Amino acid sequence: MAEALELAAQGRFRVEPNPTVGAIVLDARGEIVGRGWHSGFGDAHAEIEALSEAKRRARGGTLIVTLEPCAHTEKKTPPCVPAVIKAGVARVVAGCADPNPATTGRAAAAFAEAGIEYHVGVLRDRCRAALRRYERHLGADRPWVVSKWATSLDGRIADAAGASRWISNMGSRAFVAMLRGCADAIVVGRETVVRDDPSLRIVPDGATRTSPDRGGGPLRVVFDSLLRTPTTVKVVATARWVPTLFIAVRGADASRREALEASGAQVAEVAAGADGRVSVVEAFRELHRRGARRVMLEAGGALQAACMRAGVVDHVAAFVAPVVIGGAGPTPFEGDGWPIAAARRLEDVRVSPIVGDALIEGYWPLT
Ligand SMILES: NC(=O)c1ccc[n+]([C@@H]2O[C@H](COP(=O)([O-])OP(=O)(O)OC[C@H]3O[C@@H](n4cnc5c(N)ncnc54)[C@H](OP(=O)(O)O)[C@@H]3O)[C@@H](O)[C@H]2O)c1
Helix, strand or coil, rough: CCCHHHHHHHHCCCCCCCCCEEEEEECCCCCCEEEEECCCCCCCCHHHHHHHHHHHHCCCCCCCCCEEECCCCCCCCCCCCHHHHHHHHCCEEEEEECCCCCCCCCCHHHHHHHCCCCEEEHHHHHHHCCCCHHHHHCCCCCCCEEEEEECCCCCCCCCCCCCCCCCCHEEEEEEHHHHHHHEEEEEEEHHHHHHHCCCCCCCCCCCCCCCCCCCCCCCEEECCCCCCCCCCCHHHHCCCCEEEEEEEEEECCCHHHHHHHHCCCEEEEEECCCCCEECCCHHHHHHHCCCEEEEEEEECCCHHHHHHHHHHCCCCEECCCCCCCCCCCCCCCCCCCCHEEEEEECCCEEEEEECCCEEEEEECCCC
């Protein structure tokens, strides 16, 4: 179970709001024949990965898994319990029960019926501790939000004229494309759309395209309080093929709404915040209502700051490039901040080299 927990940790920052889960399969003689972990939101679960490595050697063996195998169907992947039964293991050992009321306790009943020995509670406290973020997010009415940006070594997201292409290198941008691939939506502010005219697709930004931009990928979302984005920008021009949503405040100009909708974009209206702009809490609630569970926030410093202040950010993924911009370039957090004693420090931080850039990730503090 300790090794399964180490495997589970490899899914950290990639699977949320799902739990990080690790699994090991022993054959009937007790030899390890399969290892797996949940590695990306929407990807196969740990048990399925470990069983597919073990193949027929799982028959009569033991599945060790950090979390009770899932039995519910309200998610992207099929439930694991039937696959575990089909694999023919004789015994399942789980670290802890699933705190999700949709599935908790269901594995025990199914395994009992299938004649599989089932034991829960090995390293229970450690397995439970690894689920802290998952448990906290269960029942939330907003998606898991990954706040992503790229800065220079001196902390700028653009130069003084607002140009930001390219701060990070091609390797980092390919990594971002991969992160986008397991998100349901990508959110930006109107200013980023107007200044950068991004395509917000799952091919790396700046890559040479060999085919026209058609179809698929996460929902592209623009927070645009008064719907002032011109219809000539890429996200509108391609909205017939790539789902695109504008979120505005209630009562935004009807003719602008019609122009966006005529181009194939969708428009949602939500309540305004105290500053008259889109309320970020209401906007993320609207995205959740539309089925988004994991969202990449790729806005500039104005909207990033509004989201961090409102407490709707769960995880920060900051690319830092070895380039110095200087001057009056904006930062990823514009406006008033916190005094140093109250400054927000990320938790469970991980630093990864990405070619010549550094990716610094951590969870936003819970309190
Ligand atoms: N290096 C990077 O990672 C990176 C990433 C993105 C952008 N950028 C750069 O950042 C610059 C743009 O920065 P930005 O901060 O102006 O762009 P932004 O945060 O993407 O967009 C700001 C706009 O979003 C709209 N918005 C809607 N609701 C909001 C809310 N509750 N709070 C704040 N804004 C809200 C506002 O326009 P309305 O009031 O009209 O709705 C606001 O002007 C560009 O130079 C771009 O190149 C860099």
